[in-house]
Amino acid sequence: MVFFTQNIFLSHNMRKYILKTSLFISPFILFVIIGVCMPTTPRASLSLLMAETSKNTLLQNTPLPRIIFVGGSNLSFGLNSQEIKDSLGLNPINTSIQASIGIKYMMDNTMKYIRKGDIVVLVPEYQLYYNSLNQGSKELMRTVFDVNFYNIRNLNIIQFINILPLLPEYAFTKFKPSEYHPKVDEDDIYAVNSFNQYGDAFRHWTKKDQHDKIVPIQLKNEFNPRVIDYLIFQNKKLEKKGAVLLISYPCFQESSYLSSLERIEKVEKELKKSGLNIIGTPERYKMADTLMFNTPYHTNKTGVDRRTKRVIEDIREFLTSTNHLYK
Amino acid sequence: MLFNSIDFAIFLPIVFILYWFVTNKSLKLQNALLLVASYYFYACWDWRFLFLLMFSTFLDYFTGLKMQQAQTVNNKKFWFWLSIIVNLGFLGLFKYYNFFAESFTEFMAGFGFKINPWTINVILPVGISFYTFHGLSYVIDIYKNRIKAEKDFIDYAVFVSFFPLLVAGPIERATHLLPQIKKERIFNYAQAVDGMRQILWGLFKKIVIADNCAEYANIIFNNSNDYSGSSLLLGALFFTFQIYGDFSGYSDIAIGTARLFGIDLLRNFAYPYFSRDIAEFWRRWHISLSSWFRDYLYIPLGGSKGGTWMKVRNTFIIFIVSGFWHGANWTFIIWGALNALYFLPLLLTNKNRTHLETVAQGQLLPNFRELLGMTVTFILTVFAWIFFRAIDLTHALQFIQGIFKANLFSMPYVIEESTGLPIFPKLLLLIVGLFMTIEWIGREDQFAIQKFGLNWKRPLRYAFYYLIIISIFTYAGSNQQFIYFQF
Incomplete structure (x- = not known):
């Protein structure tokens, strides 16, 4: 009898609790849903993430023979594709935007545009080997909710769960007045229009670098072997499509390189073991601090030229040694 | 699994629903659920250290029972010291071994001796200081006849591993938490x-x-x-x-x-x-740890009952040990000693409880x-x-x-x-x-x-x-x- 009474008491209290909690939470959820569903704000429309649309158009329309660069901002800020075109005779497409979008999204998005004969050069930032493949980030979330909602197809369920906590903050930005009156800076290096016809970020080429203000970074976390498994899997998919996957190393500020040497060597060792096509070495892409622009991965124009030259040499060496079609 | 993560935001409602809607008809089931949830919560950090937590739990449970059953004082002492030595041994090994080895090397180098001690390269098991202190308080309380040993292993394991307090406290006492675990719980709206x-x-x-x-x-x-x-x-x-x-x-x-x-x-x-004043600060900061040290270290050492020298000694011991508890680094020890220095004038002038x-x-x-x-x-x-x-x-x-x-x-x-x-x-x-x-x-x-x-x-x-x-x-x-x- 006591037990029965207790259960009745429990259900009444619990009903009240659940009802009141739901009532409290529902306006908040509604607010978030409305915010997420509102169109992209004018400020977000200027973001460099929006360049994905034009880069996808390049992937769709650029004729063969093509060389497609995939990676984070080490590539978008560190490559002169015109030089690549002139030296290798291939049509370059620089699809890279931001490392925090993650290797998985970068590759999954590119994969659908791959044609037979394409050469795909993947250059992930070092930390991507030390992060989860399914990591959620603001950039990844905005790539879906600001750039193109259909990009959600490139996300798996864990990536989606990982970006969920970022949605409330994102929704709130839709209600900020400043989002609707952005200051337009034609010379902004992080804007949708800071890319040239190949997809290279080029506005910083003519600007004074801030290499003396760059704080070196140190790679952290445990190496994630699933990244290598994923690359092997992507390589097989590309082979099936008749394309080639080459993996290279990002340009990296020397101070950061030295403080992360052990982890960089681990990446090199694991990639060598994987049997994938690797071009260059981390050492070749270590850049003196004076060649950096504003982060340990972004090079200034001199750095861009040096890096591009090495990329060309490494690709040429690969093409020669493998008797590739476009030698 | 961090409290401020999406994982916890999913984990908590699931455990809540199972706790109040599925297992609510039996206290044993509720406690079993809490234990499974707590072990899962801990395994999300590093599943390998789950075995250490289980071992520590079993050791204190077992030695607690043995102490209660002991027929002689010596037998009781044996089980007590076994638990204390093993618990502190694990804590020392994981948390302090490298500190002592390196400090010893530096000390010897000062005299011109070059030695290469064997250091261990292991990560610190999350929450080890907290659950070790849970276990220690339980064993000490049994030894001092303040409580009786817990016979139900699941109830005891929940006391040690209850997920909200498992990795960073508050450091609970068996006298406070165990009776709550053993008592039927009714959902209370307020x-x-x-x-x-x-x-x-x-x-x-x-x-x-x-x-x-x-x-x-x-x-x-x-x-x-x-x-x-x-x-x-x-x-x-x-x-x-x-x-x-x-x-x-x-x-x-x-x-x-x-x-x-x-x-x-x-x-x-x-x-x-x-x-x-600083005395008040220490009654208000990390209360569960301060009171733990007061009850299990300061008072057994004589507290402030002895002469001036004993008061000074005990104050320094408790603050330095408290600093050292935070980690194997001289910075923590100095932090503790500094607080002892702040505290002493109040203690010596009897103004520490103003x-x-x-x-x-x-x-x-x-x-x-x-x-x-x-x-x-x-x-x-x-x-x-x-x-x-x-x-x-x-x-x-x-x-x-x-x-x-x-x-x-x-x-x-x-x-x-x-x-x-x-x-x-x-x-x-x-x-x-x-x-x-x-x-x-x-x-x-x-x-x-x-x-x-x-x-x-x-x-x-x-x-x-x-x-x-x-x-x-x-x-x-x-x-x-x-x-x-x-x-």
Whole structure:
């Protein structure tokens, strides 16, 4: 009898609790849903993430023979594709935007545009080997909710769960007045229009670098072997499509390189073991601090030229040694 | 699994529903569920150390029973010391071995001897200091005949591993928690709502206050040579609020979560930055640890009953051990010793129990004397935190030296890592100011917003809670690990 009474008491209290909690939470959820569903704000429309649309158009329309660069901002800020075109005779497409979008999204998005004969050069930032493949980030979330909602197809369920906590903050930005009156800076290096016809970020080429203000970074976390498994899997998919996957190393500020040497060597060792096509070495892409622009991965124009030259040499060496079609 | 993660936001409602809707008909089932959930929660950090937790739990359970069954004093002593030595042995091995090995090497090098000690390269099992202390208190209490050994292994294991307190406390006592675990629990609406409020306030403290302060504190402490005296002072202040927001925020979330399951945990913080002297500060900061050391170390050593020399000795022992508990680094030991130095004058003049009541009780503002006391205590605390945060002693001393440069009275600044430009973080200081104001208003309650606005009309009260939620999402600092997980 006591037990029965207790259960009745429990259900009444619990009903009240659940009802009141739901009532409290529902306006908040509604607010978030409305915010997420509102169109992209004018400020977000200027973001460099929006360049994905034009880069996808390049992937769709650029004729063969093509060389497609995939990676984070080490590539978008560190490559002169015109030089690549002139030296290798291939049509370059620089699809890279931001490392925090993650290797998985970068590759999954590119994969659908791959044609037979394409050469795909993947250059992930070092930390991507030390992060989860399914990591959620603001950039990844905005790539879906600001750039193109259909990009959600490139996300798996864990990536989606990982970006969920970022949605409330994102929704709130839709209600900020400043989002609707952005200051337009034609010379902004992080804007949708800071890319040239190949997809290279080029506005910083003519600007004074801030290499003396760059704080070196140190790679952290445990190496994630699933990244290598994923690359092997992507390589097989590309082979099936008749394309080639080459993996290279990002340009990296020397101070950061030295403080992360052990982890960089681990990446090199694991990639060598994987049997994938690797071009260059981390050492070749270590850049003196004076060649950096504003982060340990972004090079200034001199750095861009040096890096591009090495990329060309490494690709040429690969093409020669493998008797590739476009030698 | 961090309290401020999506994983926990999924985990908690699932356990809550199973607890109150599926296993509610049997206390045994409820406790079994809590144990499974707690082990899962712990395994999310590192499943390998789950075996260490299980072993530690079993050891204390077993030795507890053996002590109770012992026919002779010697037999009882044997089981007692077995538990103490194994527990402290694991703690020492994982947490302190390398520190002693390296310190010994340096010491010998000072005499010209070069030795290469064997060091172990293992990560510290999360929460080891906390669950070891749970176990120790249980075993000591049985040995001292304060409690009887627990016969039900699951009940005992829940006492050690209950997930809200498993990785960073509060450090519970068997006398307080075990009876709650053994008693049938009825869902209490008021307790659950109070728990939700405490979780909300804890999240605010952690995500808005601690994580934002951490960003600037890290920049300044990591580049202390590049900053003016005033900026270094600002860095020390940011760390002061970071560590408070971080640890008391964690404790609030833990206590609030436990209340959702009908369990009351020990209070861990009681507005320590409003203390009028250091003795009061230590009654209000990390209460569960301070009281643990008081009951299981200070009093057995003789407490303050002996002569002056014994008082001084015991005070230094308790504070240095407390510092060392935080980690194997000389900075923690100096931090502990410094607090002992602060505390001693009060103890020797019998003024260490002057301020037992909340400051300015029933008043809006403190009087001048109270304000002066709070200011001096706060300054002393900030100074001591510099040692706690510094990488090593050299860093701490350089940092302190840097504060007293000629530019101490210049405008403080922080160089933002993203832009490389110096800024004065006025928004964060404003938020910290608002936060401390709410803490002041709620200082007579268990947590600041426990009764804050309860007599307001519902829309206004809800608006206040929504404001906290919005600030959690809009002013969230970059996700930092809880500081006390490393201890």
